[in-house]
Amino acid sequence: MNELEWAEGGMSADKMTASWEKLDQLGAEVSEKLNLRKAFADDPARFERYSAALNDLFVDYSKNLVNDDVMAALVELAKAANVEGWRDRMFAGDKINVTENRAVLHTALRNLDGGPVEVDGEDVMPAVKEVLGRLKDFAARVHSGEWKGHTGKKITDVVNIGIGGSDLGPVMVNEALRPYHIDGIRCHFVSNVDGAHIVDTLKFLDAETTLFIIASKTFTTDETLTNAYSARDWLVGMLKDEAAVAKHFVAVSTALDKVAAFGIDTDNAFGFWDWVGGRYSLWSAIGLPIILAVGYEKFEELLRGAQSMDNHFKTAPIATNIPMILGLIGVWYRNVLGASSQAILPYDQHLSRLPAYLQQADMESNGKSVTRDGKPIAYETGPIIWGEPGTNGQHAFYQLIHQGTELIPVDFIMAANALHPLANHHDKLVSNCLAQAEALMRGKTEAEVREELSGSDLSPAEIDVLAPQKVFDGNKPSNMILYKQLDPFTLGRLVAMYEHKIFVQGIIWNVNSYDQWGVELGKQLAKELLPMVEGKEDASTRDASTAGLIKRLHGLRG
Numbered sequence: 338m339n340e341l342e343w344a345e346g347g348m349s350a351d352k353m354t355a356s357w358e359k360l361d362q363l364g365a366e367v368s369e370k371l372n373l374r375k376a377f378a379d380d381p382a383r384f385e386r387y388s389a390a391l392n393d394l395f396v397d398y399s400k401n402l403v404n405d406d407v408m409a410a411l412v413e414l415a416k417a418a419n420v421e422g423w424r425d426r427m428f429a430g431d432k433i434n435v436t437e438n439r440a441v442l443h444t445a446l447r448n449l450d451g452g453p454v455e456v457d458g459e460d461v462m463p464a465v466k467e468v469l470g471r472l473k474d475f476a477a478r479v480h481s482g483e484w485k486g487h488t489g490k491k492i493t494d495v496v497n498i499g500i501g502g503s504d505l506g507p508v509m510v511n512e513a514l515r516p517y518h519i520d521g522i523r524c525h526f527v528s529n530v531d532g533a534h535i536v537d538t539l540k541f542l543d544a545e546t547t548l549f550i551i552a553s554k555t556f557t558t559d560e561t562l563t564n565a566y567s568a569r570d571w572l573v574g575m576l577k578d579e580a581a582v583a584k585h586f587v588a589v590s591t592a593l594d595k596v597a598a599f600g601i602d603t604d605n606a607f608g609f610w611d612w613v614g615g616r617y618s619l620w621s622a623i624g625l626p627i628i629l630a631v632g633y634e635k636f637e638e639l640l641r642g643a644q645s646m647d648n649h650f651k652t653a654p655i656a657t658n659i660p661m662i663l664g665l666i667g668v669w670y671r672n673v674l675g676a677s678s679q680a681i682l683p684y685d686q687h688l689s690r691l692p693a694y695l696q697q698a699d700m701e702s703n704g705k706s707v708t709r710d711g712k713p714i715a716y717e718t719g720p721i722i723w724g725e726p727g728t729n730g731q732h733a734f735y736q737l738i739h740q741g742t743e744l745i746p747v748d749f750i751m752a753a754n755a756l757h758p759l760a761n762h763h764d765k766l767v768s769n770c771l772a773q774a775e776a777l778m779r780g781k782t783e784a785e786v787r788e789e790l791s792g793s794d795l796s797p798a799e800i801d802v803l804a805p806q807k808v809f810d811g812n813k814p815s816n817m818i819l820y821k822q823l824d825p826f827t828l829g830r831l832v833a834m835y836e837h838k839i840f841v842q843g844i845i846w847n848v849n850s851y852d853q854w855g856v857e858l859g860k861q862l863a864k865e866l867l868p869m870v871e872g873k874e875d876a877s878t879r880d881a882s883t884a885g886l887i888k889r890l891h892g893l894r895g
């Protein structure tokens with residue numbers, strides 16, 4: 338392959354163009370004619386046909402604005418983009434992160450029962466397993482009390498200091514697996530450089546029994562290092578001994594030299610590798626707070642769940658492959674039907690941080706406007722990801738999804754079984770989730786509204802005013818993701834499912850989903866502005882707004 342062919346990865350430009358043309362034509366037809374209520378009435382097999390499963394993990398995509406022609410055209414698009422070829426290259430350790438010349442191998446981190454995975458001719462699996470073994474030993478020592486704080490006490494509280502991928506994954510999983518938390522140890526997370534975050538977190542902690550994990554892939558991230566130094570000052574101030582740091586600080590990073598420079602003994606550091614993207618790193622040593630919260634065995638179940646989704650993604654044909662289907666349907670809404678966002682609505686309180694986690698995973702991956710080989714993009718790429726757990730969202734923003742002017746595809750997520758004893762709550766939760774999906778799909782016609790109002794005390798004139806307000810257009814799309822219960826294995830499957838969905842879309846959009854140059858400019862400017870904010874440098878060289886704001890800030894500070 339020449340360089341361009343390599344960048345395009347066997348993508349067929351002609352076939353891509355033909356696929357897009359077909360999809361555009363189908364888009365016009367569907368917008369005009371497809372009525373989901375009617376589609377269900379006409380086709381009793383619609384639910385069976387438009388669903389996919391991986392054991393108990395079930396995805397109903399029948400409430401989408403699709404038909405057989407659309408699904409077939411989307412499969413053709415995936416083939417034209419050579420998504421399967423790129424997928425195989427990712428799993429094989431090819432350097433598909435072209436702008437950073439790196440492999441993309443978060444899948445190797447959960448390849449527990451698979452064979453060797455090579456990067457630059459070297460099998461990475463022995464190193465992966467070695468680090469897992471060290472994490473397991475370390476967590477066991479903390480849990481048993483063999484690892485003691487400086488004054489000889491058992492660790493009761495863990496504070497993970499990290500941001501972005503070094504925070505969101507562990508936070509999300511820590512919350513998701515709350516029913517599995519081990520007694521006697523609590524995890525806290527500090528990410529924001531806003532001092533309020535660390536001050537509020539440390540307020541109720543006892544330095545003698547607190548362990549800090551400094552988690553940073555690069556160990557250069559300003560927020561994390563600022564918080565890490567403040568944590569160290571707090572600890573040394575409380576315990577009145579610099580030597581205490583050795584028993585209260587561990588680190589997770591790919592840059593062990595920088596860990597040592599910070600003053601953490603590298604015997605107490607856990608490494609990972611440049612082929613693990615920050616937002617794909619919860620499966621690596623970045624998962625240490627998860628291991629401390631739920632124990633190594635549960636973490637391994639999480640990895641095994643992700644591995645099972647990896648195997649499905651690797652082997653299932655496109656038409657029955659869950660991440661492929663979700664990715665393709667997302668492309669359909671984004672590029673053909675014009676949706677600019679995607680709502681993630683878990684009917685599972687323990688998944689309350691999933692939308693925030695997926696914001697980074699998806700938006701940092703696919704929020705791009707040049708192709709892999711640096712050409713400007715003339716089509717839409719990653720959507721805005723947002724969401725909140727049900728039923729809270731129902732009393733906040735669902736109004737706009739039902740009756741607003743935006744097309745917002747929704748992923749509903751729910752467990753068949755709760756992990757708490759309040760069965761009546763769970764039945765109500767599930768009914769609400771099913772009701773919202775049904776309401777979005779079927780809507781309520783004006784005739785139905787008028788029929789309802791006809792029995793009321795309202796006058797015909799009042800009914801004329803009120804009826805249109807109460808109409809629901811319906812035809813609003815959603816996926817329903819259903820599973821037996823939210824255990825570590827299922828959580829692993831869910832997260833890997835979304836990772837691979839993001840991959841599929843990135844390939845179709847021809848972007849590098851594994852870099853994030855868009856975060857750099859703000860970091861660079863913040864560094865330049867700091868001395869001006871501190872009053873050490875003159876701000877008048879900046880634009881009038883920034884200079885004016887800094888002046889006003891100084892005025893307000895007196």
Ligand code: F6P
Nearest residue numbers: 501502503553554555558615856
């Ligand atoms: O926000 C940019 C980013 O580089 C993310 O991609 C990453 O997850 C986060 O910062 C934290 O980086 P690190 O783990 O190197 O501190």
